[in-house]
Structure formats: C-alpha cells, structure tokens
Amino acid sequence: MRIEVQIQKMLRSSGREFHLDVEFTCLDDVSVVFGASGSGKSATLRAIAGLDRPDSGRIVVDGRVLFDSARGIDVPARMRSVGYLFQDYALFPHLTVEDNVAFPVNPWWRRRPAREVAKRIRDLMDIFEIGSVAQSYPWQISGGQRQRVGLARTLIRKPAVLLLDEPFAALDPLLRIRMRQELLNTQWLFKVPMLAITHDPEDVSVLAETVVVLNQGRVEKTVDVKTAPYRDGDGRVNEGSIRELLMGIDKAGPPLLRRKTICAVK
Amino acid sequence: MVPLLLTLKVACWATLFATAFGVLVAYAIARLRFPGRELLDAIMTLPMVMPPTVLGYYLLVLVGRRGPIGHWLETHFGISLVFTWQGAVIAAAVVAFPLVYKGARAAFEGVEHHYEQAARVLGKSEWGVFVRVTLPLAWRGILAGAMLAFARAMGEFGATLMVAGSLPGKTQTLSIAVYEAVQAGKDDVANFLVIVTSVVCITILVASGRMLQPRFAA
Numbered sequence: 001m002r003i004e005v006q007i008q009k010m011l012r013s014s015g016r017e018f019h020l021d022v023e024f025t026c027l028d029d030v031s032v033v034f035g036a037s038g039s040g041k042s043a044t045l046r047a048i049a050g051l052d053r054p055d056s057g058r059i060v061v062d063g064r065v066l067f068d069s070a071r072g073i074d075v076p077a078r079m080r081s082v083g084y085l086f087q088d089y090a091l092f093p094h095l096t097v098e099d100n101v102a103f104p105v106n107p108w109w110r111r112r113p114a115r116e117v118a119k120r121i122r123d124l125m126d127i128f129e130i131g132s133v134a135q136s137y138p139w140q141i142s143g144g145q146r147q148r149v150g151l152a153r154t155l156i157r158k159p160a161v162l163l164l165d166e167p168f169a170a171l172d173p174l175l176r177i178r179m180r181q182e183l184l185n186t187q188w189l190f191k192v193p194m195l196a197i198t199h200d201p202e203d204v205s206v207l208a209e210t211v212v213v214l215n216q217g218r219v220e221k222t223v224d225v226k227t228a229p230y231r232d233g234d235g236r237v238n239e240g241s242i243r244e245l246l247m248g249i250d251k252a253g254p255p256l257l258r259r260k261t262i263c264a265v266k
Numbered sequence: 267m268v269p270l271l272l273t274l275k276v277a278c279w280a281t282l283f284a285t286a287f288g289v290l291v292a293y294a295i296a297r298l299r300f301p302g303r304e305l306l307d308a309i310m311t312l313p314m315v316m317p318p319t320v321l322g323y324y325l326l327v328l329v330g331r332r333g334p335i336g337h338w339l340e341t342h343f344g345i346s347l348v349f350t351w352q353g354a355v356i357a358a359a360v361v362a363f364p365l366v367y368k369g370a371r372a373a374f375e376g377v378e379h380h381y382e383q384a385a386r387v388l389g390k391s392e393w394g395v396f397v398r399v400t401l402p403l404a405w406r407g408i409l410a411g412a413m414l415a416f417a418r419a420m421g422e423f424g425a426t427l428m429v430a431g432s433l434p435g436k437t438q439t440l441s442i443a444v445y446e447a448v449q450a451g452k453d454d455v456a457n458f459l460v461i462v463t464s465v466v467c468i469t470i471l472v473a474s475g476r477m478l479q480p481r482f483a484a
Contacts, residue, residue, distance in 0.1 A: 051383050077386040090384035094402045103385070108394035157389060 001193040002027055003161060007047050007057030007067075011040075020044070020054075020217045026195060028209035028226070030187060033197040034246055035214030041197040044214070045163050048195070049084045050077030062160050062193075083159035083192070087166045089150035091138035097145075098134040101125060101152045121156070127189070128152045143171050147179055155190055164196035168203060180206045205242045213246065221245075268435050269443035270462060276351060276426075276439055277419040280358035284366050284419070285412045292370035293396070314364035322428025325357055329429070347429070354430035354437050358422040362415035369411020373404035410477035417470040421463065 006023040020040040024033075035041045046052040048059055050066065053074060059067040061082065066075045091100050095111070102113035102121050113121050125131045128148040133141045138149065147167070154162060167183065168176040184207065187194055196207060204211050204225070213220040225231070229241045295307055313321055329336040329347045339345045347353040377400050385395045401408075423441040430437035432446060440463055447456040 049387050051387070077383075078389045078391060080387075081389075082387065084384070084387040086380055086384060088380075090380045092381060092384075092399060092403075103398070104388040104390075106398075108390065108397050111398070153388065 001029065001062055001161070002060070003031070003048075003062075003193070003195060004058065004060040005044065005048060007044070007054035007059065009043060009047065009052070009054045011043060018217060022214065022217070022219050024212045024219050024222045026210050026212070026222075028193075028224075029191075030184075030194045030196070030207050031210040031212065032204050032208035033195065033212045033214055034199070034201070034204050035197070036199055038216075039214040040217040041199075041214050042165065045084075045165055045195070045197050048161075049082050049163055050075065050080050051084075064160070081157070081160045083154035083157070083162040085147075085150050085154055085162065085164045085167055088170055089138075089146050091146060091149055091153070093138055096135050096137055097130055097141065097149050098125065100138065100149055101130075101156060103153060104157045124152050124156055144175050144179055147171070148182075151183075151186060155186075155192065158190075159192065162192045162194045164194060166198055166200075167196055168198075168200065176202075183207065201243055201246050204246060205237045205239050211242075211245070269438055269440050269459065272351065272435070272438070273420055273440040276354045276358055276422075277416050279355040280362055280419040280422075281366075281412055281416040283355070283359040284363040284415050285370075285408070288363055288366035288411065288415070289370050289408060292367050293374055293400075296371050296374035310367050311364050313361050314368075318361055318422070318424025318426075319428055321360055322357060322425035325360065325425060325429050329353070329356065349431045349433060349437060351430065351437055354422075354426045354439060357425035357429040358419040361422050361425050362419040365418055366408070366411040366415040369414065370404070370408045373407025373411070374400065376407065377403045406477045410474040413470050413474040413477070417467050420466060 003026045005025070007020070009020045011018040011020060018038075018040070020043050022040065022044055033041045033044060043052060047054045048061070048066070054067065054069070056069040057067065058065070058069070061080075065071075065073050066080050066082075067073060092103065095103065098113065098121060099111060101124060102117065105117050105120075106113060122131065125134055128151060130141075130145055130148050130152065133145060138146060141149070147170075164183075168179055171179055180203065183194075186192075194207075196203065198204065209224070209226050210222065211225050212222045223230075223245060225242065225245075230238055230245070232238055291306075291310055295303060295310075326348070327333050329339070331337065331340060331346065331348065336347060339347065347356060381399050381403065382395050385399045390398065421441050422439070423445070426437070426439060427442060432438050432442045434443075434446075438446065440459055444456055444459045444463070447453075447459065
C-alpha cells in the first residue's frame with residue numbers, strides 16, 4: 001500500500017495567508033501525520049479525501065491517481081473509495097446507530113437497510129460491539145461507542161485507505177488508551193491501511209509505523225519508526241526517542257515568555 | 267361555511283406552491299455562491315414588506331388578460347386566472363412565499379457542512395446527500411415556515427381582492443367575507459368568521475413554535 005501526496009494550496013482565513021506545500025510518501029499500514037494546530041495537517045487530509053481541492057499537485061493512493069493538476073484529474077470525493085473518520089465522527093443525528101452504519105450501502109431512496117445487506121450490517125455491528133445500541137441515536141451512546149459506529153460506517157464499503165482526523169481528541173484520557181488499542185485491532189482485522197493526523201505524541205508512539213512531521217505547512221521530515229532507535233530489539237516502542245524526534249519542531253515555534261521577561265517589559 | 271372551505275382550499279394550494287419554490291430557492295441561496303445572490307434574496311423577501319395591493323397590481327399586470335403570462339395562457343390554453351379561485355391561489359402563494367423561503371433558508375444554513383461532507387465521502391451523490399442528509403436535518407424548519415405560510419395564505423386579503431375579486435362562493439375567502447359582512451352590518455356572520463380564523467391561526471402558531479424546538483439534545 002502506497003500513498004503519495006504532493007500538493008500545494010494557498011489558504012486564506014481572516015486576512016491571513018497560509019501556504020501549504022507538502023510532499024510525502026507512505027508505504028506502511030499505519031502512518032501518522034504529526035503537527036501542531038495550524039501546521040496544515042487537516043488541510044492535507046481533506047485534500048486526500050477530496051473535500052478540498054489543492055491548487056496544484058498530485059495524490060495517488062494504491063496506484064490510483066485521485067488528483068493530478070497537470071493532467072486535469074480530480075476524482076470526486078464520493079468516487080475516491082476513501083474512508084474518513086471525522087474528529088467528532090459526524091454521525092448523522094437523525095439516524096439510529098444501525099441506519100448510520102447502513103447509510104453508505106443504502107440507495108438514496110431507502111433509509112432502512114435492505115434485507116440483502118442486513119446481515120452484513122449486523123455482523124459488522126457485532127464486531128464493533130454496538131449491536132446492543134443498534135436502535136439508539138448517536139447522542140444517546142458513549143464517546144467510545146460513537147467512535148466505533150463511525151469506524152463501522154466507513155469500513156462497510158471497504159475503503160482503499162482509512163483517513164483519521166485527530167481520532168482520539170474527542171475522548172477522555174482513559175478511554176483514549178483503550179481506543180488506540182481497538183484501532184490497531186481494527187487495522188489488523190480489516191487489513192485497511194490507515195493515515196491519521198494528530199498533535200498527540202502518544203498517538204505516534206502507539207500507532208505509527210511511518211511518521212510525517214509537519215511544520216507551518218511544510219514537511220519537516222518523514223521517518224520510518226519501525227526500527228531502531230525507535231523500537232527495541234523485541235519490537236517495544238522507545239518512547240524517549242520518539243518524543244525527541246517530535247519535539248524538535250517546538251524549537252521553531254514562538255519562545256515561551258518567562259516571568260522575568262514580563263517584569264522587564266513593565 | 268362556504269368561505270371557510272374555499273379559504274382552506276386556496277391556502278392549501280398556495281402553501282404547496284410556495285413551499286416547493288421556497289425550498290428550491292432557499293437551498294440554492296444557502297448552498298451556492300453566485301453573482302446577484304443578495305439581490306435575489308432581496309427580491310424573494312420583497313412580498314413580506316410590500317403592501318399586498320401593490321403585489322396584487324403587479325400580479326394583474328403579469329397574469330391579467332393583457333399581461334405577458336395571462337395573454338400566453340389565454341391564447342394557448344384558453345385559461346384566464348383573473349376572478350377565479352386559481353387566481354386567488356397565485357396571489358396567496360406570492361404573499362406567503364417569503365415566510366417559507368426565510369424559514370427554509372435558515373434551516374438549510376443550520377445544517378452543519380460536515381454532515382454533508384461525511385455523506386459525500388461515504389459515496390453519496392449530491393442528490394443522495396440532499397434527500398438523505400440535508401432535507402431530514404432541515405425539514406422541521408421548513409415545516410415551521412410552511413405552517414406560517416399557510417396561516418398567512420389563509421388571512422390574505424389585499425392581493426387576493428386585486429386578482430380574484432370578491433365573488434361569493436367563487437373567490438370570496440374568509441378575510442374578504444369578514445369585510446363584506448361588517449360592511450353589510452351582518453355582525454353574527456362576522457363574529458363567527460372572526461372566531462374561526464383566530465382559532466385556526468393560534469393553533470398553527472403554537473404548532474410551528476413546537477417544530478422549531480431543538481430535537482437532538484446532547
């Protein structure tokens with residue numbers, strides 16, 4: 001599985017200009033794009049999904065060209081066969097859990113799943129342990145269950161790649177640890193390649209095989225973290241060296257004001 | 267009872283037309299960016315602030331015998347709208363239109379974009395997104411607007427009088443009948459019609475207020 005991204009885009013918001021110019025290639029099952037907020041990681045993910053259109057560049061997923069400005073290719077989002085887990089999962093509030101999961105395979109004139117797909121939906125809900133809340137609405141279930149519904153809904157169409165937008169940011173810390181493991185299990189079970197964006201170093205150490213570090217709209221480095229010094233001989237993650245790798249970007253950020261400096265200004 | 271039944275018939279048809287067009291225009295204005303968008307919005311809201319008699323006059327100019335639409339209808343289909351209940355429907359629909367248009371526009375703008383984007387990434391066509399996501403999330407606001415439009419259509423007086431006149435049993439709607447009854451000194455008839463109108467309008471306002479209450483509590 002190979003994801004090639006090479007895009008440029010000028011973003012304007014409230015009078016400020018931001019130039020996104022990223023280029024990276026991922027070959028692994030789980031890749032993580034790491035960066036502070038405002039580093040352009042969301043814009044990159046949205047471009048891969050087809051939700052935003054880059055000014056120029058090229059996006060290739062698994063040999064399929066999704067976007068190529070030079071050749072005038074821009075596959076619409078609905079035909080990219082890309083899964084996208086929104087930060088708050090974007091579960092449809094007017095549909096039950098079951099109808100949310102069935103949504104992608106239902107034709108437009110049906111709200112309830114057809115009999116042919118009902119079993120597939122039930123099996124998928126059982127895998128994600130959401131069968132017991134099938135008839136509940138999204139606002140009636142817990143945060144962890146919501147994420148599982150979001151995953152089930154994107155995976156029912158067997159996407160070529162699953163994009164995850166800050167997948168654990170909406171969860172409380174204890175749940176976060178559990179859901180990271182669940183996500184790895186999901187990856188193993190469905191064999192779907194994943195590309196997540198995050199600002200949480202913990203996500204990188206638990207999930208990543210490749211990490212792309214973004215800083216102010218540019219790729220600072222793309223690092224394979226499957227081997228030493230990021231893993232020990234028995235495959236355990238060496239958190240220290242991962243943190244060192246990621247924290248390098250902070251040097252470029254604004255320096256922290258010390259109390260002394262503030263007094264001096266007075 | 268004849269004016270009441272006629273009024274209900276006119277108001278139902280008027281609401282139907284106003285809602286169909288209102289939803290269409292509201293969706294276009296809420297979701298598309300095109301030149302003249304704000305001007306179109308102003309024109310669509312105009313019937314709300316213009317005197318109904320002025321609107322009635324415009325309608326007469328358009329659908330009257332010598333008007334472009336009226337002339338075309340008469341020569342091709344032999345239809346004349348002036349002094350008919352169908353004419354009253356058109357007058358009421360135009361006057362009621364801004365209420366459903368405004369309601370629908372606010373409802374569409376209240377639908378968060380990321381639900382529609384999620385539906386697109388999940389493989390839905392634009393039509394599928396509209397039918398399965400946008401419309402279901404906006405329908406309460408649209409319905410509330412349609413109910414207000416119905417109430418407005420029921421009470422229509424000025425434009426209806428200009429276009430359809432006041433032919434008893436044919437185009438004489440409730441509000442016109444009230445006027446005629448008071449003019450003729452028939453107080454009992456006027457009282458009855460006034461009470462019926464008030465009850466219907468209050469019922470509709472209470473119901474449409476309920477429609478706008480938030481549904482998805484967190």
